Amino acid sequence: MLCSQTFVSDPTLAKNYNKLLQSTARATFLKDMYWDVHQTLNIYFYPLPANVDKLGWLDISKAKVNKSDLDPLYATLQGVAHPVTAVKAVIAKLFEPLSLSYQYVSQPSQAHIRISFNPDDGSHSFVGIQNNMIPKNQPTMNFGWLDVGCIFHELCHMLGMVHEHQNPRDSPLKWNVPALQCMMAETQQPPWTAERVNEQIVDAFALDTTNGSNFDPKSIMLYYFPKSYFCKQTGKDVSLTSTGVGTSPNYKLSDTDWLWLTAIYPKMGPRVFPGLDVMGGGGEGGEMSDSSSSTTSSSPSEDPSGVAPSFVARTTFGLKKYWLVVLFLAVLSIWFMHKVLFKKDKDSK
Numbered sequence: 082m083l084c085s086q087t088f089v090s091d092p093t094l095a096k097n098y099n100k101l102l103q104s105t106a107r108a109t110f111l112k113d114m115y116w117d118v119h120q121t122l123n124i125y126f127y128p129l130p131a132n133v134d135k136l137g138w139l140d141i142s143k144a145k146v147n148k149s150d151l152d153p154l155y156a157t158l159q160g161v162a163h164p165v166t167a168v169k170a171v172i173a174k175l176f177e178p179l180s181l182s183y184q185y186v187s188q189p190s191q192a193h194i195r196i197s198f199n200p201d202d203g204s205h206s207f208v209g210i211q212n213n214m215i216p217k218n219q220p221t222m223n224f225g226w227l228d229v230g231c232i233f234h235e236l237c238h239m240l241g242m243v244h245e246h247q248n249p250r251d252s253p254l255k256w257n258v259p260a261l262q263c264m265m266a267e268t269q270q271p272p273w274t275a276e277r278v279n280e281q282i283v284d285a286f287a288l289d290t291t292n293g294s295n296f297d298p299k300s301i302m303l304y305y306f307p308k309s310y311f312c313k314q315t316g317k318d319v320s321l322t323s324t325g326v327g328t329s330p331n332y333k334l335s336d337t338d339w340l341w342l343t344a345i346y347p348k349m350g351p352r353v354f355p356g357l358d359v360m361g362g363g364g365e366g367g368e369m370s371d372s373s374s375s376t377t378s379s380s381p382s383e384d385p386s387g388v389a390p391s392f393v394a395r396t397t398f399g400l401k402k403y404w405l406v407v408l409f410l411a412v413l414s415i416w417f418m419h420k421v422l423f424k425k426d427k428d429s430k
């Protein structure tokens with residue numbers, strides 16, 4: 082089973098949101114999906130349902146994975162922890178290096194994030210501040226099964242991250258869509274439609290609407306795709322990509338995931354974008370304030386260059402400083418040479 086991302090597509094939910102987001106119901110404007118840098122997220126857990134027995138832990142005991150490739154929390158949580166305890170432990174680890182804080186609340190009406198454990202509803206989360214648009218009597222995140230990696234994955238969606246296999250920057254994944262549709266119809270419960278396959282996997286986000294690194298094969302936000310799949314419908318073993326490339330299963334946040342998260346939610350200083358390959362806007366501020374449940378619009382930053390304004394500003398300042406130093410040294414040299422030559426000239430007279 083796969084860990085999904087959910088986007089607000091219902092225009093009635095989006096009615097208070099800004100025009101740009103409404104007009105693009107899939108909400109790919111992820112650079113406008115971050116929480117405020119110092120936001121406190123109120124988190125509510127629904128009581129466990131009566132059919133909680135169906136909520137099983139993923140068995141990774143037979144997976145061929147090095148211990149070093151597993152998040153250390155696998156050792157203490159996987160297969161044994163109470164669902165709420167497990168999610169709380171992952172939240173504590175995820176938020177520890179971030180500027181964001183969180184608190185647990187006892188009423189769903191007080192919560193930005195409402196987490197349910199419905200075994201019949203798969204695992205999914207709304208992305209970033211889209212959580213503000215969900216009616217307070219509905220969950221924003223669900224776990225249909227349990228796995229430490231999947232809990233990290235859904236919580237990263239909550240923080241504004243989207244699927245790495247939809248990263249528009251240098252992805253090696255060129256899909257064989259019919260093969261993908263066959264696999265998702267035969268392996269997911271309920272079977273994924275072609276539309277869902279597009280939404281969750283095939284459609285890459287537009288370059289100028291996202292911030293992030295180049296494609297990261299180690300990201301927790303990347304699905305595991307084998308190189309090929311035996312499609313029962315056709316009776317054929319088919320490659321999932323036109324280039325025969327697959328992905329490996331990831332069980333922890335990659336270094337790039339952490340770098341990205343701590344740059345977007347920095348404990349010290351303003352929000353920054355780590356590296357020249359990181360594009361998009363946002364900068365400090367500009368995000369929606371969600372101090373109340375009514376969502377007010379924020380202006381998406383105009384960013385025709387595709388480079389973060391804060392980065393541009395820093396670069397420009399850096400260059401200005403550099404040229405000022407060069408100019409100062411040049412003037413100093415001319416003055417010095419003039420002084421020496423003038424002195425020689427005077428001496429010779």
Ligand SMILES: [Zn+2]
Pocket residue numbers: 084085086234238244
């Ligand atoms: Zn997902």
